[in-house]
Amino acid sequence: MTKxxxxxxxxxxxxxxxxxxxxxxxxxxxxxxxxxxxxxxxMRCPWADDLADAKRVAVQLGIDFKVFDFETEYKHKVxxxxxxxxxxxxxxxxxxxxxQEVKFRLFLDAALADGADMIATGHYAKVQDGSLQMxxxxxxxxxxxxxxxxxxxxxxxxxxxxxxxxSKVREMAEDRGLVTARKKDSQGICFVGQIGIRxxxxxxxxxxxxxxxxxxSGKTMGRHDGAIFYTIGQRHGLDIGGGLPYYVxxxxxxxxxxxxxxxxxxxxxxxxxxxxxxxxxxxGQQPTGTLQIRVRHRAPLVDAEIESLESGVRLHIPHPExxxxxxxxxxxxxxxxxxxxxxxxxxxxxxxxx
Amino acid sequence: xxxxxxLRVTTISSVQARAKTVILSKVNTPLxxxxxxxxxxxxxxxxxxxxxxxxxxxxxxxxxxxxAIEVRRAYDEAKRTLAHCIGARADELVMTAGATESINLAFxxxxxxVVTAAIEHHAVLAATxxxxxxxxxxxxxxxxxxxxxxxxxxxxxxxxxIALANNELGTVQPLRAIAxxxxxxxxxxxxxxxxxxxxxxxxxxxGVGQLDIMVSRLGVDMLTLNAxxxxxxxxxGLLWANSAVMLSPQIVGGGQExxxxxxxxxxxxxxxxxxxxxxxxxxRKSEVERLTKLRDALQNQLTEAFPKxxxxxxxxxxxxxxxxxxxxxxxxxxxLFALENRHVYVATGSACAANKGTRSHVLEAIxxxxxxxxxxxxxxxxxxxxxxxxxxxxxxxxxxxxxxxxRTGQS
Numbered sequence: 001m002t003k004x005x006x007x008x009x010x011x012x013x014x015x016x017x018x019x020x021x022x023x024x025x026x027x028x029x030x031x032x033x034x035x036x037x038x039x040x041x042x043m044r045c046p047w048a049d050d051l052a053d054a055k056r057v058a059v060q061l062g063i064d065f066k067v068f069d070f071e072t073e074y075k076h077k078v079x080x081x082x083x084x085x086x087x088x089x090x091x092x093x094x095x096x097x098x099x100q101e102v103k104f105r106l107f108l109d110a111a112l113a114d115g116a117d118m119i120a121t122g123h124y125a126k127v128q129d130g131s132l133q134m135x136x137x138x139x140x141x142x143x144x145x146x147x148x149x150x151x152x153x154x155x156x157x158x159x160x161x162x163x164x165x166x167s168k169v170r171e172m173a174e175d176r177g178l179v180t181a182r183k184k185d186s187q188g189i190c191f192v193g194q195i196g197i198r199x200x201x202x203x204x205x206x207x208x209x210x211x212x213x214x215x216x217s218g219k220t221m222g223r224h225d226g227a228i229f230y231t232i233g234q235r236h237g238l239d240i241g242g243g244l245p246y247y248v249x250x251x252x253x254x255x256x257x258x259x260x261x262x263x264x265x266x267x268x269x270x271x272x273x274x275x276x277x278x279x280x281x282x283x284g285q286q287p288t289g290t291l292q293i294r295v296r297h298r299a300p301l302v303d304a305e306i307e308s309l310e311s312g313v314r315l316h317i318p319h320p321e322x323x324x325x326x327x328x329x330x331x332x333x334x335x336x337x338x339x340x341x342x343x344x345x346x347x348x349x350x351x352x353x354x
Numbered sequence: 355x356x357x358x359x360x361l362r363v364t365t366i367s368s369v370q371a372r373a374k375t376v377i378l379s380k381v382n383t384p385l386x387x388x389x390x391x392x393x394x395x396x397x398x399x400x401x402x403x404x405x406x407x408x409x410x411x412x413x414x415x416x417x418x419x420x421x422a423i424e425v426r427r428a429y430d431e432a433k434r435t436l437a438h439c440i441g442a443r444a445d446e447l448v449m450t451a452g453a454t455e456s457i458n459l460a461f462x463x464x465x466x467x468v469v470t471a472a473i474e475h476h477a478v479l480a481a482t483x484x485x486x487x488x489x490x491x492x493x494x495x496x497x498x499x500x501x502x503x504x505x506x507x508x509x510x511x512x513x514x515x516i517a518l519a520n521n522e523l524g525t526v527q528p529l530r531a532i533a534x535x536x537x538x539x540x541x542x543x544x545x546x547x548x549x550x551x552x553x554x555x556x557x558x559x560x561g562v563g564q565l566d567i568m569v570s571r572l573g574v575d576m577l578t579l580n581a582x583x584x585x586x587x588x589x590x591g592l593l594w595a596n597s598a599v600m601l602s603p604q605i606v607g608g609g610q611e612x613x614x615x616x617x618x619x620x621x622x623x624x625x626x627x628x629x630x631x632x633x634x635x636x637x638r639k640s641e642v643e644r645l646t647k648l649r650d651a652l653q654n655q656l657t658e659a660f661p662k663x664x665x666x667x668x669x670x671x672x673x674x675x676x677x678x679x680x681x682x683x684x685x686x687x688x689x690l691f692a693l694e695n696r697h698v699y700v701a702t703g704s705a706c707a708a709n710k711g712t713r714s715h716v717l718e719a720i721x722x723x724x725x726x727x728x729x730x731x732x733x734x735x736x737x738x739x740x741x742x743x744x745x746x747x748x749x750x751x752x753x754x755x756x757x758x759x760x761r762t763g764q765s
Contacts, residue, residue: 052691059691062761 001027004158005111006120007103008032008057008065010050013122013161015057015180016169020160021120022061029116030058030065033107035098036075037191056179068110070102077101079191083204089253090327091231093145094189100148108153118156125338126162130155132282132338137165143338144297147331148280198229210256215249215268221260227251230258233269233323247323270320276330276342277312283339286313292333293341295321301333312342386698386747390583390675390736391521391560396626397585397737403629404587407622415619416610429621432628439631440577440594441568448593448601448614449624453559453580455604456593457481457515459615460555460576462602463595466512471498472719473522478515478557479715486510494720495668496525504535507552511539514554518572519561522703522716522732523667524676526565529556533573553599559583559591563634564642564674575599579631581623585737586630590623645674645735648744652733653677655748660755664726666717675735680722681755683764684729692754698747703730 006018008030022028032054037047051067058065078097085092103121111119123142124135130151135141149157161169173181192200207225214221224230234248244262249269251258274295281287286308292301293315305316315330324330324344331341396404413422415429430444437444450456454477461468461481468487470478473496482489488506492498498516507514514536519526536554543550558567559580569577576595582588595601607616634641656679657663666678686702693700703714703722717727731751735744 055687056691056694059688060695062757065688 001025003027003029003115003117004120005029005031005066005107005114005116005118007107007122008054009122009186010053010057010180010183011122011186012170012173012178012180012183013124014054015122015178016173016176017120017122017160018057018063019061019172019176019178021158022063024160028061028063030054030061030063031107031111032065032067033102034067034069034071035102035191036071036079053180053183060176060178066114068107070106073106074098074102074191082189083201085327086201086228087205088327089228089251091325092327093329094191095145096148096329099145104146104149104153104157108156112156118158120158120160122161123159124161124166125159127154127157127159130283133162134333134336134338135159135162139298140166142297143333144294144329144331147282147329147338147341149282151282151284154282201229202226208256210258212258212260215259215261215266216263221246224258227253227256227258232325264322269323271324272317272320274315274317274324274330275309275312275345276315277345279312279340279342281340287332287334287339289334291339293317294331294333295324296328304332306332312345384697384743385738386693386696386743386750387738388698388700388733388735388744388747390738391524391732391734392701393588394583394585394736395738396587397630397633399633400586400626400629404622404626407625411621415621416608425621429619429624432625435628436579436592436624436631437594439567439635440579441570442594442596445612446594446596448595448611449619449627450591450593450615451620452582452589453477453557453578453591455615456578456580456591457555457557459593459601459604460515460578460595461485461513462604463576463599464512464551464553466550467508467510468513468515469503469506469511470515471517473498473520473716474515474517475521475557475559478517482515492525492720496520496523496666496716496720497668497671498527498532500528500531500535503532504539507535507539509548510550512550512552514552516554516556517560518556518558518565518567519673520667520716521560522714523678523720524560524673524734525668526561526671526673527556528671529554529572529574536575537573551598561673562631563638564645569594569596581627581630584630584634586627587623590620590627592627642674645739648735648739648741649675649677651741652735652744652748653679655745656752659752666720666722666730673734675739677733677735678730679733680726680730681759682723682726682729683762684755684758685762686729686731689731689751689754689758692757693750696750696754698750700751701732701734703727703732 004021004026006014006021006028008014008018018028018030032051055065078094078101081097082092082094108119123146124137124140125143125146126133126135132143132146132154134143170181205228209223209225210227211220212222212224230248230251232248232250235245246260246262249259249261249266291304291306293304294301299321302317302319302321307314326344326346328344329341330344332339411425413425415422415426433444433447437447448459450459457477458481468482468485470482470489471492472489473492490498490502490506503514516527516532518529533554536552540552553575555576556572556574557578560583562579562584576593576599579592581590601614603614605616610616610619653665664680666680667676690700690702703717713724713727717730
């Protein structure tokens, strides 16, 4: 019997994943990955309920259950990476790093070392012959977060939910009486928790007041408490009252200046080319021909042409998506297959002010 | 979804005779509650006593008009009732928001060295950590000997704090003998002209309604009580201190409770507390008898099914409703979750077996191995327990233990 270790988070998706695999005849072990969280002294640790729910489901299914402790590695590979990227003025995606470094590397290796033949997660994605394909439920498709996973890892991975709609998954959880059937989906970055990214970052980065400048007029419009807290395209958090909504259109990290505009047609929002570094191709080959790209989770797929650069690739985008910030991932598809992608380069500096 | 289900009490019967039938959510599901040491349901008579003081008689007892004065009278009467139940005077009581506050207030009465036990509740241990202290180790039954207290007391010791009964094991401590030790130390100090005070405090949160809590017979100088563990409201407690103790207020303000605990009196809660303690005192003998029978029956049922099971706690000095049972190598938390699905609610020896560092300090202190501690269930009986539901709970516990043992290939 194939021995599968299922990453169980205590949510409905991974609960159904474990249930389905058990029904399909696999020898299933549930594993809760203990990642890094900020433990506030004297407070109940926030992940305790999730761990308990994961274990509850394991007990309901009558499967083995283990806890893998990746706290140190997760802090190093995901949290520190995220903080460091923000410090450099970029907008990283810690979920992508978590999949690359923790779930499909540390967890996979630990599971195999513990006797597993394969791993499984509750991601909405499909694997076929080591290629990563979009989920049937396109609104839930999570391949965007998985583009940096290696082919070797994918070959040892099962995504049993890839063919189901989310509503069907909840229904299957209800049918099986799983205690997580009606649990709310988790939102945002897990380790940041309820406090929000800004408050989280401010514990690690010194607040440094600077000017908020209207890009069009060059006029100083107000003050901010650190350019790193701002991301291109962002609307909220600017302490300026009244009138049309302002959006962050750029920032100068060296001078700690944030540029804003009311003009959504500003060229900085609609980049016809994007340069990517740290490019990862799942099958090791840079694709050719007409491609489609996605600039953030759930963003529509848009057409692009690819050009090789010394340090990565350049994408030419006839109909660009709004506000892609340096540090974000652009994921590349062809015929519903996720081929890989890379990280948007460039310092977030406006040329006319630099 | 169980955790969010509302518990609604529908039928009411006497404390002694039958346990309450409880409706879980909309489904008519019987409740098998074996965690009375964690929380107790408010008795209907207690609820009835409290009810008028939430609405009709809502007045501030410090207000000068007639209806408020009526409330003041009722409040004072409740405190007299509470004092009467422990053989004390009402003006020696300070009402607090629960036992933890009462313990903190007791500790603030002195500074200097503290002697307490390694198996005390976290409220006592945390207050102890702030001071020079000695932790006395219990024996393997969780029993604290008076001799070990005697050895631990130094010339600077100002406080000895030992709970009346341990919340995990149910072991009842020899307070009287410990009080004699403290008294002797006090006398010796006076004889040599040393005026360093020494007081004996006990947290009696567990065991009210099962044990004699007359302060003169316990021999304590301070006593903590907790309404939430005796079928009264939560966040309601008191500290009794004899006249030799100079309490130091921790919460200041309007000067209520003789200036020792400011804040408008929690009138309904204190009235409920008095009703709960009166009932507990009145029915103590018969309830102890009833619970002992039920507990012994459950213990026999389980040990017959599992001869290798380990029963912890003192064989004789143990709370009537307490049963602590361990199965080495078992993951008790899995059994807890399996039982939860069948509406059987129990406690385990660790908050979360997979998580290091949360294993019970009590089980560690009595020398239990991690394998046994992780395989421990604490079953505590009380008003909601009766012959039928305990027998049936026992059956389900045995079934789930078997299932888990078979799954892991031990049995």
